[in-house]
Amino acid sequence: MVFRALTRQVGRRALIALTVALGVSLSTAILSVMWNIGDKVNEELKAYGANIVVRPQSSAILSSLYEDADTGSATLAEEDLGKIKTIFWAFNILDFAPFLSLDASVADSTASVEGTWFNKTLDLPTGEQAQAGMKNLRSWWDVSGDWLSDCCDDKVMASSSYAAAHGLTVGQMVTVGGPSTSKTLKLAGIYDSGDSSASDLLVTLKTAQELAGSPGAVSRIEVSALTTPDNDLARRAAKDPKLLSAADWETWYCTAYVSSIAYQLEEVIPESVARPVRQIAESEGVVLEKTQSLMLVIALLSLIGAAMGIANLITASVMERAAEIGLMKAIGGTSRQVVFTILAENLVIGAIGGLAGYFAGLGLAQVIGEAVFGTSISITPIVAPIMAGLVLVVIAVGSLPAIRLLLKLKPAEVLHGR
Amino acid sequence: MALLELRNVTRSYGELDALKNVDLSVEEGEWLSIMGPSGSGKTTMMNLIGCLDKPTSGEIWLDGTELSHLSGKALTKVRRNTIGLIFQKFHLVGHLTALENVMLAQYYHSLPDKQEALEALDRVGLAARASHLPSQLSGGEQQRVCIARALINYPKIVLADEPTGNLDEANEAVVLDFFSQLHAQGTTLIVVTHDPEVGRLGERQVNLAHGVIEKEVRHALACPLLPDQECATPEEPCDIRDLEKVMA
Numbered sequence A: 001m002v003f004r005a006l007t008r009q010v011g012r013r014a015l016i017a018l019t020v021a022l023g024v025s026l027s028t029a030i031l032s033v034m035w036n037i038g039d040k041v042n043e044e045l046k047a048y049g050a051n052i053v054v055r056p057q058s059s060a061i062l063s064s065l066y067e068d069a070d071t072g073s074a075t076l077a078e079e080d081l082g083k084i085k086t087i088f089w090a091f092n093i094l095d096f097a098p099f100l101s102l103d104a105s106v107a108d109s110t111a112s113v114e115g116t117w118f119n120k121t122l123d124l125p126t127g128e129q130a131q132a133g134m135k136n137l138r139s140w141w142d143v144s145g146d147w148l149s150d151c152c153d154d155k156v157m158a159s160s161s162y163a164a165a166h167g168l169t170v171g172q173m174v175t176v177g178g179p180s181t182s183k184t185l186k187l188a189g190i191y192d193s194g195d196s197s198a199s200d201l202l203v204t205l206k207t208a209q210e211l212a213g214s215p216g217a218v219s220r221i222e223v224s225a226l227t228t229p230d231n232d233l234a235r236r237a238a239k240d241p242k243l244l245s246a247a248d249w250e251t252w253y254c255t256a257y258v259s260s261i262a263y264q265l266e267e268v269i270p271e272s273v274a275r276p277v278r279q280i281a282e283s284e285g286v287v288l289e290k291t292q293s294l295m296l297v298i299a300l301l302s303l304i305g306a307a308m309g310i311a312n313l314i315t316a317s318v319m320e321r322a323a324e325i326g327l328m329k330a331i332g333g334t335s336r337q338v339v340f341t342i343l344a345e346n347l348v349i350g351a352i353g354g355l356a357g358y359f360a361g362l363g364l365a366q367v368i369g370e371a372v373f374g375t376s377i378s379i380t381p382i383v384a385p386i387m388a389g390l391v392l393v394v395i396a397v398g399s400l401p402a403i404r405l406l407l408k409l410k411p412a413e414v415l416h417g418r
Numbered sequence B: 001m002a003l004l005e006l007r008n009v010t011r012s013y014g015e016l017d018a019l020k021n022v023d024l025s026v027e028e029g030e031w032l033s034i035m036g037p038s039g040s041g042k043t044t045m046m047n048l049i050g051c052l053d054k055p056t057s058g059e060i061w062l063d064g065t066e067l068s069h070l071s072g073k074a075l076t077k078v079r080r081n082t083i084g085l086i087f088q089k090f091h092l093v094g095h096l097t098a099l100e101n102v103m104l105a106q107y108y109h110s111l112p113d114k115q116e117a118l119e120a121l122d123r124v125g126l127a128a129r130a131s132h133l134p135s136q137l138s139g140g141e142q143q144r145v146c147i148a149r150a151l152i153n154y155p156k157i158v159l160a161d162e163p164t165g166n167l168d169e170a171n172e173a174v175v176l177d178f179f180s181q182l183h184a185q186g187t188t189l190i191v192v193t194h195d196p197e198v199g200r201l202g203e204r205q206v207n208l209a210h211g212v213i214e215k216e217v218r219h220a221l222a223c224p225l226l227p228d229q230e231c232a233t234p235e236e237p238c239d240i241r242d243l244e245k246v247m248a
Helices: A010-046 A057-065 A078-086 A160-166 A205-212 A232-239 A246-253 A258-268 A278-320 A322-330 A335-373 A383-408 A411-416 B042-049 B072-082 B098-109 B114-123 B139-151 B169-184 B196-200 B240-247
Strands: A052-056 A093-106 A109-116 A120-123 A129-132 A142-145 A155-159 A173-177 A182-192 A201-204 A220-225 A272-276 B004-013 B016-026 B031-035 B057-062 B083-086 B157-161 B188-192 B204-209 B212-218
Touching (some): A078 A093, A078 A220, A093 A129, A093 A205, A155 A160, A155 A173, A173 A201, A201 A205, A220 A258, A232 A246, A322 A411, B004 B042, B031 B196, B098 B114, B098 B139, B139 B157, B169 B188
Parallel strands (some): A109 A201, B031 B188, B083 B157
Antiparallel strands (some): A052 A272, A093 A173, A120 A129, A142 A182, A155 A201, A173 A182, B004 B057, B204 B212
């Protein structure tokens, strides 16, 4: 009977299905983008560099008290760096680079020198390989000439400001005198970091270790990780994870919060302190929170709009079918049975519209993903049951005025005109 | 006790008394015609008897149950189990076939039984048109589907509102013949009509005017022992009490 009824008022029923489809497609698209936006924003923010810095325990205290403090001679071991890619959230570690800082004499002046990896291939304890280094970590740097290669320890890069101040050009030889030894290196490239705090000269980590006389030493590690925006649990954990209950700790540890990844880094790198770069983490959280709130509001508004449209259409449909509904009641249909019949009809229409809207929404999400983030939006399975539930709610809410009308409808009035 | 009894029933709409202090009883198996001009209270009486409305005052007893204090849900149950409704405008559901229209009454009563519904259509001569939509049936055929639907749940009373009002002569004859068969089988029939020919077919006829029973008539047709008697009021020979005297 329900399916036969669908063949009536085809135009109006198609309109109801279309209204549901429009609401659902918009909501599906927005929810899909919303669930993906964390990763997308993360990827966008990754361009702004590392979001976790790992330092030796002793120097971290000074560093946290005085931003420009000399972090002293405490170092981390280069041999432990591979362990970074073995933590629970290893796949969220997008890139990292070790640094060894020292002051060196170049010509008659002192220059800040940093040794690092540029595009190092690591053999992990798991037997796998991974790439790490500055080339990806500082992808926005403008380099004239070439990046250094980790295999060649006879080259150096200079910051554009230092090169300009000292009249250095690519291909020129530069003698760098460290605390332990001096080296004459060929200037391979000049970089513009857009950041005045960047060091004057960059060399390979091995060169810096030789200059400093500290083989295998690393003064800090910068890590770029894909993280989940902080929430209340993450904020509580950031203060002290030990204060969390066992269940909360489990949840926190198994979620890619910046604090839980930092904690896991501390677990694998002995004598280290890992700290989130708050500026990045916080701006990510704020951007995400605001964008997601805005999207949620738009999704809700679209569904409310759909519910209102559906309410009008269903009410009009019930008014047109007053005689039929009056007859159902007259021949013994209870109000509940008649309401069920009308709801069942609308749910079938809603299901058809919802299904069409869901797939249209997935397509729309791809369009939004390409237009805004330049990448595709992955299908989030949870969106489907959420949309199914919302279609149920929208149909139920949209049917409320019609159901009120239907309950008030007296068969005698519609059948006999009294 | 009578199958249906109205005791001092009044139904008012604001200041207007559509029915005023009406007393009426209908015995099981009786064919009662309710007649009267427009606005006389026929439809109001039909709605009250059909449990589609409740009286402002008075009592309505149907099959031993007093209806005036029942809830809407309880009235629906009485309507479903006790009454078969036949309408002037047929009121068939347009998107359902003749068979499905009959099964609709089964659906709300108990469980749809296709075979039983087909048999009901067969009784009204429409088994061959079971799969037709109302729009594919003539007025007479639609009314017969309506009759099949009214009878499918074996009601104690069949209530017909102007059953021939929308039919041509040929179809009217078919429907009335079917009513005669039903009556012969012992079905209680209450037919609301403004057509004197249809009204005369009932054993008894009540004429309503301005919400009161103006006249109650027993028809000669229904008084086989008094074939020469004219239709009469209760005081006249055809009255059941006089008939009993004659028989004695």
